[in-house]
Amino acid sequence: xxxxxxxxxxxxxxxxxxxxxxxxxxxxxxxxxxxxxxxxxxxxxxxxxxxxxxxxxxxxxxxxxxxxxxxxxxxxxxxxxxxxxxxxxxxxxxxxxxxxxxxxxxxxxxxxxxxxxxxxxxxxxxxxxxxxxxxxxxxxxxxxxxxxxxxxxxxxxxxxxxxxxxxxxxxxxxxxxxxxxxxxxxxxxxxxxxxxxxxxxxxxxxxxxxxxxxxxxxxxxxxxxxxxxxxxxxxxxxxxxxxxxxxxxxxxxxxxxxxxxxxxxxxxxxxxxxxxxxxxxxxxxxxxxxxxxxxxxxxxxxxxxxxxxxxxxxxxxxxxxxxxxxxxxxxxxxxxxxxxxxxxxxxxxxxxxxxxxxxxxxxxxxxxxxxxxxxxxxxxxxxxxxxxxxxxxxxxxxxxxxxxxxxxxxxxxxxxxxxxxxxxxxxxxxxxxxxxxxxxxxxxxxxxxxxxxxxxxxxxxxxxxxxxxxxxxxxxxxxxxxxxxxxxxxxxxxx
Amino acid sequence: xxxxxxxxxxxxxxxxxxxxxxxxxxxxxxxxxxxxxxxxxxxxxxxxxxxxxxxxxxxxxxxxxxxxxxxxxxxxxxxxxxxxxxxxxxxxxxxxxxxxxxxxxxxxxxxxxxxxxxxxxxxxxxxxxxxxxxxxxxxxxxxxxxxxxxxxxxxxxxxxxxxxxxxxxxxxxxxxxxxxxxxxxxxxxxxxxxxxxxxxxxxxxxxxxxxxxxxxxxxxxxxxxxxxxxxxxxxxxxxxxxxxxxxxxxxxxxxxxxxxxxxxxxxxxxxxxxxxxxxxxxxxxxxxxxxxxxxxxxxxxxxxxxxxxxxxxxxxxxxxxxxxxxxxxxxxxxxxxxxxxxxxxxxxxxxxxxxxxxxxxxxxxxxxxxxxxxxxxxxxxxxxxxxxxxxxxxxxxxxxxxxxxxxxxxxxxxxxxxxxxxxxxxxxxxxxxxxxxxxxxxxxxxxxxxxxxxxxxxxxxxxxxxxxxxxxxxxxxxxxxxxxxxxxxxxx
Numbered sequence: 001x002x003x004x005x006x007x008x009x010x011x012x013x014x015x016x017x018x019x020x021x022x023x024x025x026x027x028x029x030x031x032x033x034x035x036x037x038x039x040x041x042x043x044x045x046x047x048x049x050x051x052x053x054x055x056x057x058x059x060x061x062x063x064x065x066x067x068x069x070x071x072x073x074x075x076x077x078x079x080x081x082x083x084x085x086x087x088x089x090x091x092x093x094x095x096x097x098x099x100x101x102x103x104x105x106x107x108x109x110x111x112x113x114x115x116x117x118x119x120x121x122x123x124x125x126x127x128x129x130x131x132x133x134x135x136x137x138x139x140x141x142x143x144x145x146x147x148x149x150x151x152x153x154x155x156x157x158x159x160x161x162x163x164x165x166x167x168x169x170x171x172x173x174x175x176x177x178x179x180x181x182x183x184x185x186x187x188x189x190x191x192x193x194x195x196x197x198x199x200x201x202x203x204x205x206x207x208x209x210x211x212x213x214x215x216x217x218x219x220x221x222x223x224x225x226x227x228x229x230x231x232x233x234x235x236x237x238x239x240x241x242x243x244x245x246x247x248x249x250x251x252x253x254x255x256x257x258x259x260x261x262x263x264x265x266x267x268x269x270x271x272x273x274x275x276x277x278x279x280x281x282x283x284x285x286x287x288x289x290x291x292x293x294x295x296x297x298x299x300x301x302x303x304x305x306x307x308x309x310x311x312x313x314x315x316x317x318x319x320x321x322x323x324x325x326x327x328x329x330x331x332x333x334x335x336x337x338x339x340x341x342x343x344x345x346x347x348x349x350x351x352x353x354x355x356x357x358x359x360x361x362x363x364x365x366x367x368x369x370x371x372x373x374x375x376x377x378x379x380x381x382x383x384x385x386x387x388x389x390x391x392x393x394x395x396x397x398x399x400x401x402x403x404x405x406x407x408x409x410x411x412x413x414x415x416x417x418x419x420x421x422x423x424x425x426x427x428x429x430x431x432x433x434x435x436x437x438x439x440x441x442x443x444x445x446x447x448x449x450x451x452x453x454x455x456x457x458x459x460x461x462x463x464x465x466x467x468x469x470x471x472x473x474x475x476x477x478x479x480x481x482x483x484x485x486x487x488x489x490x491x492x493x494x495x
Numbered sequence: 496x497x498x499x500x501x502x503x504x505x506x507x508x509x510x511x512x513x514x515x516x517x518x519x520x521x522x523x524x525x526x527x528x529x530x531x532x533x534x535x536x537x538x539x540x541x542x543x544x545x546x547x548x549x550x551x552x553x554x555x556x557x558x559x560x561x562x563x564x565x566x567x568x569x570x571x572x573x574x575x576x577x578x579x580x581x582x583x584x585x586x587x588x589x590x591x592x593x594x595x596x597x598x599x600x601x602x603x604x605x606x607x608x609x610x611x612x613x614x615x616x617x618x619x620x621x622x623x624x625x626x627x628x629x630x631x632x633x634x635x636x637x638x639x640x641x642x643x644x645x646x647x648x649x650x651x652x653x654x655x656x657x658x659x660x661x662x663x664x665x666x667x668x669x670x671x672x673x674x675x676x677x678x679x680x681x682x683x684x685x686x687x688x689x690x691x692x693x694x695x696x697x698x699x700x701x702x703x704x705x706x707x708x709x710x711x712x713x714x715x716x717x718x719x720x721x722x723x724x725x726x727x728x729x730x731x732x733x734x735x736x737x738x739x740x741x742x743x744x745x746x747x748x749x750x751x752x753x754x755x756x757x758x759x760x761x762x763x764x765x766x767x768x769x770x771x772x773x774x775x776x777x778x779x780x781x782x783x784x785x786x787x788x789x790x791x792x793x794x795x796x797x798x799x800x801x802x803x804x805x806x807x808x809x810x811x812x813x814x815x816x817x818x819x820x821x822x823x824x825x826x827x828x829x830x831x832x833x834x835x836x837x838x839x840x841x842x843x844x845x846x847x848x849x850x851x852x853x854x855x856x857x858x859x860x861x862x863x864x865x866x867x868x869x870x871x872x873x874x875x876x877x878x879x880x881x882x883x884x885x886x887x888x889x890x891x892x893x894x895x896x897x898x899x900x901x902x903x904x905x906x907x908x909x910x911x912x913x914x915x916x917x918x919x920x921x922x923x924x925x926x927x928x929x930x931x932x933x934x935x936x937x938x939x940x941x942x943x944x945x946x947x948x949x950x951x952x953x954x955x956x957x958x959x960x961x962x963x964x965x966x967x968x969x970x971x972x973x974x975x976x977x978x979x980x981x982x983x984x985x986x987x
Contacts (some may be wrong), residue, residue, distance in 0.1 A: 140886040162933040178914045189902045
């Protein structure tokens, strides 16, 4: 290796930031600017792959920058869960950039340099979150992610964007400052450390009641995980251009949320402690409730992006359930679902954007009979829906399998029922869309004639992510190994 | 030379003020004032270094031994405050000439510089001196010049604001004087160090209680503690922009210094917090101040007034830290004093740039400025984020230490309230952000250009300081903790 692994780890955070300078300098030359974005994305992804390989070979890495407060500063490490998240986010950044080129140009959006710059900062924040070695670092990058995505959400600058941005920032900042920061400081105070440690940091000396309260504060404080009643920001954020919704609100931002919760459950509380806390059960019920409720609300949405947003809220709580169950299968299912849902949901958002760019349609009721105009897009929508629902040949099958197994292991019958009903609801609100596109209620709605697919870069992006939905079903082994590694790390303290 | 630093700290601006009168030409006076304030800043840096190396510095004025003569006593606390005051005033002065060219008639520039330097000298004197009566003298020097500075504002309401401040400020100063007089009556000394050793003997007398009450109320008037804050919003809103930047960043801090000095060093912790339930009182007033002033800020249409109310709220945080009554709480207060000077200095100076171009800082006039003055507005946004307490800014550091201090004391409901209070800051800061970036410019406002570089540089120096000291806290936290430890009699 030419550069040391330590450098690689730091570059993942710094490189996207450096690219911002390039983006701004190239602001008058769109081709060069987009080339910089893509090249940065490719380099970033290869760096993360290098880290992945190093980790699988058993490397242990830890980088310390400097202390902000004595004993607390910027610390990064590699650990399977973070690597998984970084792999997904950096890979999908490349794909999304391709997609964004097609989308933003066809739509004639303004302020594209600002758009790509904020995007790059957000990715840098995501890398910071993924590789954070302690809660302090994680919290800092978590807030950076919130603020850097605000200009993206309000990109159009319209009244609706302002309102959406207000709710977005309002909920994310409120929860993170009032609950998360409080919980972080309280953890620092109780445990004396914020380092992510296998088996947790509390060592059994803390008052269980205090810990129960802390757990609730953490789960509510990570507003990005969109557990009810702190989910409203996600539908509001859908005013953003579709590439933003796709990457940030199907992958980076929301996954940063559930990732943080998993990280906190696994490495702050630990798998042994979680089931003993009285609030765990309450939170599990709340997550189960969110799964069902969000699915029900999704059924009633006519705007495609809003429906997908509520579907995301529901799916995020799957992962929260996986983390809170604290059983082997729960952890496996939760971490695999981070990947499965990412690929499925980003495809769905890509399709929604493609329909908007090509046909100008955002309402589901208008999408009857568009199947032959956009056959590739609608076929992709169908496959990705299957993955979200969790039936073959979609990759989501595996993660749902483990999540149900985990609920069985823990004897959580309510959750099993919730997961099952939710799957049925998924079918009811996702499948009619591609179905009616090809077979409209009223045959006269069928639009014949020439194809009007999205611009080629966008179409390529859709095809790639759809293929991944399928590949992850046929060949889930690498993902499973990674999930297993997460479980092993979390259980390391068992000795 | 180095031995005379404590007195030079005060003498340089004090002498520079009359010299201005000889220079007459506005531009030359400005350059001279820049040099004088820069020199003052340099002296404060040297002082801090000396204190770090050799501990508390004692300087006897004219060689007369204390308690007969006046003594200047510089420990970590004084050095920190001197650094804050002199640095902000030096940076604000850079923008002086450009800003005044729009806000004052050319024939009045001279007065501004003279008064500015006098006010600065007064504040530095309050902090540097170790003599209680000397405190009062410098308090009057700084206050009288501050009243006049505020009255220089273009808006005629500035006169009324200045008058109100004059009344309230004079009451405050008189109270302090009465308090000092009563102490003198009981102990026969005015030297702070001496007072601290003699007061315990007579601490159970009514006179001492009364003197303490007068001093605390007087100081609280000066530091605009809720509900004694009513003079502040108007004074800040109508004063010339530079005056607002200077006063907001420094003058209330000086008053808080006095409060700390009197309660901790002179009367002593056990008298202030055990004999009297002062901490409960301050805690309640601090929390109330945070909420009442933050809510009031939300409804203000004039951004200078909006941030003025925010200043009252921030004073609340400092007082909450103070009321904890532990070294951790006190250092949280001191850290916030340092950090808040940076935030408000940056914000009010940037608002000065807005005044320079637009002529007004009403929210409706700020509409659309995000596009027209991107660097100025970005500065306000970063300053605002710092006010909210977002990580990577100084505000976060303040909040962190304050909450840790509260938790250590078991006051977790207060910690929660502090965090909720900072959410109110989100609302009022975002009102400004949304005006600047989402509303189209008013049709009756002429399009404007970005502020000149001479204005942007000082603004961004402060903005960068907001971020830098949010990452590297060795200076702010280190000195604040040393100062707090010193006051609690623990050697750091």
